[in-house]
Amino acid sequence: xxxxxxIALAVGLVAAIGLVDAAPHSEPRSGYSFLTPELQQLQDDxxxxxxxxxxxxxxxxxxxxxxTSNRSCADCHGxxxxxxxxxxxxxxxxxxxxxxxxxxxxxxNQCRSARQGAEPLPYESEDLLSLTAFxxxxxxxxPISLAVVGxxxxxxxxxxxxxxxxxxxxxxxxxxxxxxxxxxxxRAEPISEGxxxxxxxxxxxxxxxxxxxxxxxxxxxxxRAEPYAAGSQDYIDLEVFERWRSNGLTIExxxxxx
Amino acid sequence: xxxxxxxxxxxxxxxxxxxxxAIIQHPMENGFRLNSQGxxxxxxxxxxxxxxxxxxxxxxxxxxxxxSANPYFSFYLKATKTGPVxxxxxxxxxxxxxxxxxxxxx
Numbered sequence: 001x002x003x004x005x006x007i008a009l010a011v012g013l014v015a016a017i018g019l020v021d022a023a024p025h026s027e028p029r030s031g032y033s034f035l036t037p038e039l040q041q042l043q044d045d046x047x048x049x050x051x052x053x054x055x056x057x058x059x060x061x062x063x064x065x066x067x068t069s070n071r072s073c074a075d076c077h078g079x080x081x082x083x084x085x086x087x088x089x090x091x092x093x094x095x096x097x098x099x100x101x102x103x104x105x106x107x108x109n110q111c112r113s114a115r116q117g118a119e120p121l122p123y124e125s126e127d128l129l130s131l132t133a134f135x136x137x138x139x140x141x142x143p144i145s146l147a148v149v150g151x152x153x154x155x156x157x158x159x160x161x162x163x164x165x166x167x168x169x170x171x172x173x174x175x176x177x178x179x180x181x182x183x184x185x186x187r188a189e190p191i192s193e194g195x196x197x198x199x200x201x202x203x204x205x206x207x208x209x210x211x212x213x214x215x216x217x218x219x220x221x222x223x224r225a226e227p228y229a230a231g232s233q234d235y236i237d238l239e240v241f242e243r244w245r246s247n248g249l250t251i252e253x254x255x256x257x258x
Numbered sequence: 259x260x261x262x263x264x265x266x267x268x269x270x271x272x273x274x275x276x277x278x279x280a281i282i283q284h285p286m287e288n289g290f291r292l293n294s295q296g297x298x299x300x301x302x303x304x305x306x307x308x309x310x311x312x313x314x315x316x317x318x319x320x321x322x323x324x325x326s327a328n329p330y331f332s333f334y335l336k337a338t339k340t341g342p343v344x345x346x347x348x349x350x351x352x353x354x355x356x357x358x359x360x361x362x363x364x
Binding site for chain 1: 261263265279281283285326327328330332
């Protein structure tokens, strides 16, 4: 009786497994393992990790009412340590309301405009970074488990194409560094696998927090390519692909990087 | 007012040497950087930080533009009696940020 749904589910599973088998790194390595011991210590320190300042600020914003509805995130979602635990490992996810893939930043802004009646927060603003860091931090220690079915699979394929596309004056693709030269050095810096399990990250170079899309833009500039806009569909697709590559790595938000 | 994080142990035995930690969220702009339009970003730093224990000053430091963002301090104090540990930061515009935690000495 349940024959047809069972087959559909089985096909879905096979498709998902087929994709997972094709992952470039059988055992993904977190960017953490490429850091100096001093930076690892800073990230592990549950007081001195500078990213926690943003997490604290996010906790305040979580309780702060906003918009015409005069409601806070907590009014709907309650205790974030319960309701938001397990959210970060499965994002970016397909949003029925928007009809496209959204990341955590996009989902926060969707909530703001649809539920709170507030202006969406600008990408890379302190408030959006704080809320994203706070929400992601609730899942710290959980493994990334991105499901790639339906629209997510299409988005993943576009992201994969982006990842292997050579671009910029230096004519380099993401894969030229983050797959072909992992562990080798660019000047003094070891090249990581480019995993996204710690985002938003506190980056010493920036002296502040940065989103996944800021990192993508930074990398694009580094190969002398015109970066895409933060929050654009191209970067969302790339984020889906990157998250899928990170499947199995535990969430480290807020991570500290060079 | 900038966001701060402080850590003072809730309780200590008299005579214990305890670690105090404090961090403030601040960009600490050194004045030498340019924005995307190529104009200089003005200096914006925290200039002073102090800590008092039961009204007595135990730590004071003057900060300069060479410091990285979100200045973090860690130092020690000898627990003698129950009292508040107060933290005080002042930036170059005169904005004062304060935080406090009570240390209970048993």
